[in-house]
Amino acid sequence: MGGMVVLLAGDFRQTLPVITKGTPADEINACLKASTLWVHVKTFSLSTNMRVQLHNDVQSGQYAAALLKIGEDRMAKDGNGMITLDREFCNVVHNPDDLNNFVYSELLTNMRNRDWLCERAILAPTNEMVGQINEQIMSRVEGDIVEFLSVDTVMDTEQVTSYPVEFLNSLELSGVPSHKLRLKVGVPVLLMRNLDAPRLCNGTRLQVTHLGRNIVKAIIMTGMAKGENVLIPRIPIIPTDLPFQFKRLQFPLKIAFAMTINKAQGQTLKVAGINLEKSCFSHGQLYVACSRVSSPQNLHVLAREGKTKNIVYKNVLQ
Ligand SMILES: Nc1ncnc2c1ncn2[C@@H]1O[C@H](COP(=O)(O)OP(=O)(O)OP(=O)(O)O)[C@@H](O)[C@H]1O
Numbered sequence: 001m002g003g004m005v006v007l008l009a010g011d012f013r014q015t016l017p018v019i020t021k022g023t024p025a026d027e028i029n030a031c032l033k034a035s036t037l038w039v040h041v042k043t044f045s046l047s048t049n050m051r052v053q054l055h056n057d058v059q060s061g062q063y064a065a066a067l068l069k070i071g072e073d074r075m076a077k078d079g080n081g082m083i084t085l086d087r088e089f090c091n092v093v094h095n096p097d098d099l100n101n102f103v104y105s106e107l108l109t110n111m112r113n114r115d116w117l118c119e120r121a122i123l124a125p126t127n128e129m130v131g132q133i134n135e136q137i138m139s140r141v142e143g144d145i146v147e148f149l150s151v152d153t154v155m156d157t158e159q160v161t162s163y164p165v166e167f168l169n170s171l172e173l174s175g176v177p178s179h180k181l182r183l184k185v186g187v188p189v190l191l192m193r194n195l196d197a198p199r200l201c202n203g204t205r206l207q208v209t210h211l212g213r214n215i216v217k218a219i220i221m222t223g224m225a226k227g228e229n230v231l232i233p234r235i236p237i238i239p240t241d242l243p244f245q246f247k248r249l250q251f252p253l254k255i256a257f258a259m260t261i262n263k264a265q266g267q268t269l270k271v272a273g274i275n276l277e278k279s280c281f282s283h284g285q286l287y288v289a290c291s292r293v294s295s296p297q298n299l300h301v302l303a304r305e306g307k308t309k310n311i312v313y314k315n316v317l318q
Contacts, residue, residue, distance in 0.1 A: 008032070008041070012316050013071030015262055015284040020174075020241055024313055027283065031316060051268055055294040062088070063296055071287035073312035082307040090290070090299040092306040096275065100137055102300040103273035104257065107140055114207055114221045117188050119270035122258040123289045125280045127174060133258035133275060141184050146211040148181040150234075150250035159244055168246050173239050177250040183208055188221065190259065193235065193252040199225035203263075205256055206230070216251050261289045269293050273300045279309035286310045 010032075017030040028034060049064040066089050069075050075083040085092055093099045103120050110116045122137075124130050138145070152168035154160050169179040177192055191204045201223065209229070210217035216232040237248045261280070264272075269292045280286045286308065293299050301308075 011071075013068075013284055013287050013312075015265055015282060015288055016313075016316065018174075018262065024283070028313055028316060033316060049291075051291070052294045057295065059295065063294075067287065067291050070290060070310055071284070071312070072317060073310060073314065075310060078307070081309065083310050085301055085303060085306050085308065088296060090274075090296050090301045093273075093300050093302050096133070096136065096277070096302060099273045099275060099300055099302040100133070100140075103271055104137055104140075107137070108142060111141065111186055114219070117207065118205060118221050120272065121256070121264065121267075121269055121292075122273040122275060123261045123264050123292070124258060124275040125261055125278060125282075125285055127172070127260055129275055129278060130258045130260050131178075134255040135182070137257040138182070138184055138187055138255060141186055143184045143186065145182050145184055148183070148234075148251060150177065150179045150181070150248045152179060152246060152248050155238070155245035155247055163244060163246065168248075171239075171246075173242075176237055176239050176248060177252055177254060179248070179250070181251060181253065183211055183216070183253070183255070185209065185211060188256040189218065189253040190256040190263075191232070191252060192254060193237070195232070195235075195252070198223065199228070200230060206232070206253075216253065261285045264288065264292055267292055269298075271298045271300075274302070276301060276303040276308045279303075280311055281309075283311055283313045283316060287312075 012033065016027040019026040019030055032038060049067065052060045052064040077083055091102065093102060099122065103122050122133050124133060152165060154163050154168070172178060175192065183189070185208055187208050189206050189208055191200055191206060192202060194201045199220070204223050205221045206218035207221055208216060208218050214234065218230055218232055220226055220228045220230060232251055232253060234249050234251050237250065237252065238245060265288050272293045274289045290299060
């Protein structure tokens with residue numbers, strides 16, 4: 001059947017599809033532009049950055065222009081291929097504690113305000129960094145940490161001896177909750193699976209209100225069911241991108257003070273911190289991170305000497 005009109009909306013300055021252990025060439029090949037259908041696509045361009053425009057101040061035009069310079073790799077680079085982030089573009093900070101304090105100032109008082117919690121996040125390129133930042137900020141929250149250990153089992157009983165439980169427990173997989181999930185009452189969490197769409201979806205943010213042995217009570221902070229109290233159970237999660245199948249029984253939650261830049265794509269934040277102790281490693285990450293907020297006053301960036309790498313695959317933009 002032909003002749004149907006399909007509307008696709010996107011921005012090729014943003015991150016490309018993630019290919020596990022893939023090279024830049026694999027990412028470019030997975031992009032819509034590499035499809036044989038692309039020649040039949042008619043493109044229209046949107047020209048106003050509404051997120052920035054809505055802020056409605058004199059700096060908004062400058063900020064939107066600077067974002068485009070990052071997205072299109074038009075920033076000047078030094079001999080090591082690094083760009084310099086200046087004060088007009090963001091607040092450059094020099095250590096992780098400062099970054100955490102700028103974004104989560106007076107955390108204990110403000111944590112009761114769910115809107116305050118939702119409108120801010122610290123972003124980092126890798127899951128490993130995100131895990132560390134979440135632990136650092138959770139340590140500032142009052143109360144005891146409760147540790148939930150997952151139950152991991154191999155699906156094929158014949159493979160039980162090849163994959164001991166200790167090995168399964170050690171697997172940290174993207175999109176799969178950790179074996180050891182550490183939470184406190186009051187912390188914001190991200191739901192990692194669709195439990196009851198459209199109320200409780202992958203990416204919905206919640207605030208923990210009670211930690212039981214077999215259930216987590218939480219209040220929904222984002223989306224159509226904002227304000228509702230919910231019970232989150234442990235669910236079986238089966239990763240699909242491994243050479244063998246195993247099942248992890250765990251709460252589909254992770255702490256949401258910090259999240260990866262890729263996870264933040266699509267979100268709008270009032271205040272963002274970007275931890276670039278380890279630079280971005282893939283196309284569009286710096287652009288996505290910086291473009292989550294609408295003004296330079298609300299963007300705090302931790303980068304050594306204010307310098308960082310901006311990875312842009314120019315042929316995706318042509
Ligand atoms: N025409 C508009 N009028 C008012 N607000 C708008 C308009 N378009 C977008 N916005 C606001 O701008 C912000 C970004 O919009 P939206 O998330 O739809 O854009 P997007 O292109 O998906 O962004 P990105 O891909 O960068 O995440 C949102 O807060 C949205 O409410």
